[in-house]
Amino acid sequence: MYKLVVSDLDGTLLGADHRLGDYTRAVLGRVRAAGVGLVLASGRHFLDIRVLADSLASRLDAQLDTAGNAGRGSGMPAATEPVATPSRRGRRSHSATAPSAHGYLVSCNGAAVNAADGRLVQATRLPRAPLDFLLRDPLFRNVHTNVFLTDAWLVEQPDPSLLRYHQDSGFHYQMADFAALDGADVLKVIYHGEHQHLLALEQEVLARCGETVGTTFSLPQTLEVLAPGVSKGAALAGLLDDLGLTAAEVVCFGDGLNDLEMLRLIADGGGLALLMDNADQRLHQALPDVPRIGSHTDEAVARYLEPLLDTGALGPA
Numbered sequence: 462m463y464k465l466v467v468s469d470l471d472g473t474l475l476g477a478d479h480r481l482g483d484y485t486r487a488v489l490g491r492v493r494a495a496g497v498g499l500v501l502a503s504g505r506h507f508l509d510i511r512v513l514a515d516s517l518a519s520r521l522d523a524q525l526d527t528a529g530n531a532g533r534g535s536g537m538p539a540a541t542e543p544v545a546t547p548s549r550r551g552r553r554s555h556s557a558t559a560p561s562a563h564g565y566l567v568s569c570n571g572a573a574v575n576a577a578d579g580r581l582v583q584a585t586r587l588p589r590a591p592l593d594f595l596l597r598d599p600l601f602r603n604v605h606t607n608v609f610l611t612d613a614w615l616v617e618q619p620d621p622s623l624l625r626y627h628q629d630s631g632f633h634y635q636m637a638d639f640a641a642l643d644g645a646d647v648l649k650v651i652y653h654g655e656h657q658h659l660l661a662l663e664q665e666v667l668a669r670c671g672e673t674v675g676t677t678f679s680l681p682q683t684l685e686v687l688a689p690g691v692s693k694g695a696a697l698a699g700l701l702d703d704l705g706l707t708a709a710e711v712v713c714f715g716d717g718l719n720d721l722e723m724l725r726l727i728a729d730g731g732g733l734a735l736l737m738d739n740a741d742q743r744l745h746q747a748l749p750d751v752p753r754i755g756s757h758t759d760e761a762v763a764r765y766l767e768p769l770l771d772t773g774a775l776g777p778a
Contacts, residue, residue, distance in 0.1 A: 463733060463769065464710045464778040465498040467697060467723065468762055470505060470513075471626070471680065472716040473737055477758050479626050481513065488763035489517055491770055493564070496777030500700070502567035502693045504679030504719055505626075506609050507575050510566045512630035569609055570677055570719050571696035572648040572687050583699065584611060585688045589644040591670040595686055596639040596650065600665060604654035604684075607634065610646045615639075623653065649691075652684045659684040677719040681741075685719070694722025706778065708732040712769070714754075714762050716740040721747055737761060 468474045476482050481489075493499055499517075501510055565582075566575045574583040587595075596606065605623075608615040615637040624633065652659060663676050663684055675689045701708065708730020715724050716737040721744060728734035728751055736745065738756045745753075755761030769775045 462710070462776040463497075463712045463774055464776060465500065465701075465704070465706055465712070466492055466766065466775070467500040467502055467711055467713040467727070469693075469715040469717065469720050469723075470501060470503040470510070472739060472757050473714050473720075474501070474762050475757065476760070478628070480629055481516075482760045482763070485760045485763040486517065488767050488770075492766060492775065493517070495770060495775060497775045498564065498704070498706075498778035500565045500567060500697070502571075502697065502715075502720075502723060504570045504677075504683070504685060504717075505568060506614055506632060507566055507568040507573055507581075508612065508614075509627055509630045509632035510568055511575070511579065512632070514564070514566060516629070565700060567693055567696045567700070569648045570679065570685060570687060571691050571693045572609075573611065574696050574700060581611070582703075583696065584648065585691050587644075587647045587649065587686070587688050588673050591673045591686075592642075592644040592647060592650075594669060595666070595674075596642065600662070601652060603658065604652040604662065606639070607651040607653065608637070608639070608642070609648045609651065611648060612646075615642070620653070648687070650686045651679075652686075653682055654684075656681040678741075679717055679719050692722040693720060694724075694726045697723050698726055704778065712766070712775070714765075716744070716757065718744055720744065724748055724751060735765065 471479060474481065474485060489499065501514060503510055564577045568575065572585050573581060576582045596608070605618065605620050614632065614634045616634045617637065617639055619636065627633070652662060666674065666676060666686060672689055674686050675691055677685050677687070677692065679685055708727045709732050711727050711732040713724055713727040713732060713734050714737070716739055718741050724734040725748065728748065734751045735754045736748065736751045738753050754765045
């Protein structure tokens with residue numbers, strides 16, 4: 462029996478308009494009502510994802526009320542500010558309280574993990590050393606540079622076209638002077654631009670920064686720079702350890718290169734890893750034995766989950 466559902470958002474759970482379809486909302490409500498754990502794993506910021514999670518929680522509460530069930534505990538994060546305790550390792554921090562098994566948000570491609578009540582369970586920040594280069598070098602003058610802190614999205618130049626990804630949440634960038642940024646709380650740096658140009662930039666970043674950074678692509682037009690070793694897969698592995706679950710108890714969906722480590726973790730561990738038809742071709746090539754299930758535009762994740770619910774293949778965590 463599978464006890465945990467893990468899904469990427471853009472290109473996977475969300476439609477072409479970057480929103481949840483009504484059918485998907487209904488099926489995810491059934492998933493949570495059945496007591497199955499739900500993890501939303503995205504390159505997006507926690508402050509962005511939690512609005513989506515809160516809307517799912519509200520829907521489930523309404524379903525329980527309709528059914529005459531007075532219980533609550535949807536397991537999705539409330540809109541509370543994340544709080545982290547200092548870490549003896551400096552860049553990575555963990556919550557002092559062990560996380561519950563009711564629902565999680567893996568954000569910033571694994572740089573942050575929040576528990577059901579909104580607490581910051583884990584954060585892995587970029588080292589300060591490469592930030593001067595990443596934020597101020599003329600090499601990046603032909604791309605749009607963004608910075609994600611634990612509690613904010615910063616830019617030096619406005620780009621309203623980026624806000625189309627955040628229509629439901631209202632998540633918005635703040636204008637900032639990167640020269641004045643102390644670099645103590647940077648989760649990741651994101652460059653928006655033309656894909657071939659970003660591929661060349663990626664090689665330059667890795668050549669100049671060595672082992673102090675890692676890179677990934679959430680979308681072809683977004684190159685992301687994070688602390689070394691950060692990925693959705695690494696965050697999910699830690700989360701499974703905390704929950705006492707194995708990869709064999711997980712159903713996992715993804716479509717982008719930033720989902721590679723996460724999908725491989727589940728596939729190699731005997732769980733159910735699944736690729737969208739619209740997935741990046743390099744992901745299909747890297748995971749040739751992982752089944753395809755359909756497109757995000759057809760709400761394929763929900764259509765795959767519903768029969769698992771009907772047959773009892775999904776159960777309480």
